[in-house]
Amino acid sequence: MSNRLLTELQHQYSPVNEEEVTKLWNEVRPTFTDKIIVLDDDPTGVQTVHGVSVYTDWEEETIELGFKEENQMFFILTNSRAFTEKETKTAHEHIAERVERIAQKLGRSYMIISRGDSTLRGHYPLETEVMKNTIEEHSSMKLDGEILLPFFKEGGRLTIENVHYVQYDQKLVPAGETEFAKDRTFGFASSHLGEWIEEKTEGAFKAEDVTYISLQSIRSLAVEEITKQLIDVTDFNKVVVNAIEEEDVRIFAIALIKAMNKGKRFMFRSAATWTKVIGNISSKPLLKRSDLIEQSVENGGLIIVGSHVQKTTEQLQELQSLTSITAIEFDCHLVLEKEQFRKEIERVKKEAESSVAAGETTVIFTKRERLDLGEGMKEEELKLSVEISDAVTSIVRHFAITPKYIIAKGGITSSDVGTKGLQVKRATVAGQIAPGVPVWKTGSESTFPAIPYIIFPGNVGTASTLKEIVIELEQ
DSSP: OOOEEHHHHHHHSOOOOHHHHHHHHHHHGGGOOOEEEEEESSGGGGTTOOSOEEESOOOHHHHHHHHHSSSSEEEEEOOGGGSOHHHHHHHHHHHHHHHHHHHHHHTOOEEEEEEOOTTSOSSTTHHHHHHHHHHHHTSSOOOOEEEEEOOBGGGTEEEETTEEEEEETTEEEEGGGSGGGGOTTTOOOOOBHHHHHHHHTTTSSOGGGSEEEOHHHHHTTOHHHHHHHHHTOOTTEEEEEOBSSHHHHHHHHHHHHHHHHTTOOEEEEEOHHHHHHHTTOOOOOOOOHHHHOOTTOOSOOEEEEOOOSHHHHHHHHHHTTOTTOEEEEEOGGGGGSHHHHHHHHHHHHHHHHHHHHTTOOEEEEEOSSOOOOOTTOHHHHHHHHHHHHHHHHHHHHTOSSOOSOEEEESHHHHHHIIIIISOOSEEEEEEEEETTEEEEEOOTTSSSTTOEEEEEOTTOSOTTHHHHHHHHHHO
16 A cells, blocks of 8 residues: 555545534534543543543542543543553453442443554553443443544544554555554554454454444535444444544544434544544643743753654654753663662662753653564563663652653653652643643642643654754743
8 A cells, every 4th residue: 555645635535614513513512411531541642632630540439539520521541551461451340340330329421432542552452342341241231332533633643545544744654554563562464444453353343344434424524324324333343433634523423422312332442532522622722831830940851761663762862952951871771680770770860860950951761772582572571661661760759859840752651650750640631732742730649749741652743843842841
């Protein structure tokens, strides 16, 4: 399948009638009152929303707090992309059972969204399958189908003619031909989402049985036709939604709400755009330094770079071109030599504390080569990567100086820095500082209360985005 130019697409589909969509949305959206619970498999899923809570555990009382919030939607950070299959299964059983119990206690209907990676990595179909089975076991609810919606415009992830693409500049590359498809844990071959479903479910769900919501139907505002497609879905069959603009997702949401009002129930596996649209979250301008940092703060910022994807390495190189930045490489390969590793952690922490206290923004980055133990050593590599992550988060947790802000680069890195390093139990999403780059305001229980914590996904932005964010924060 050849690369496609984005500009070709702009002319291929008729534009959305935004006035008509707004009118339909304003009629239909108020009829949807379910509590929306978003399970985030890493902390980057809040990259389209603001003013919502993120909880970092799933104890029963935490979930009840979320249900009782005035907001219709709340997030639970599971960080399950860093889990083994067994850990993932256990976590999702617990969450689904507790959500169902609290919903019954409070007499509240709900929608669960499994927010996964827009480049299709993660524990799929395990997470949604486990939740479906658990919910059905503990209630009279039957889930008719599962909606797959990995579209995420800010990250350049578009679904066209049922094929999911990743944008590189003006080129669209089928997801199965990108570096993400070669992921050591969550790799895949198919770019066509029906075929991807068949691949991931090992043939339990066939590509030809999937319901496809086409861009033609969406752009012609064939809401009743799409609603009928959804009403016909049974036996937890899969629905693939094509989208190249946020408005496409809104049109689909109108049809979905109409189907739900007729009694249909679905599970969702989506990227971040779906949560914004169904949650009816307004668009907000990008955050500036003045929104986040008081002028009087003199300490430097602290940046932690863990992700190894090519884009992150390019962004790190660009960042290091700023002469005002102090860069410290953390030799994580010393994890194989315990005493050496302990000394390395201490060295990095002391050097970083010293430069942050001197007002210098400091980046700590892990060695850019992956630790490769060879064939058949996946589990051992995963254990070592957890040790490395624990080392990085311990630097943040025991950091003696309060940085003016913290940036963590990479999904798993940002989750561990947020929960283990900053020890956040509940944060509020302030908004985004760049497209697809969310900012938490940490809670009072945090290691550093009320500082901006910038969660920068490994696979988002251009080569200069990290540098541009730091320039904005340093002004």
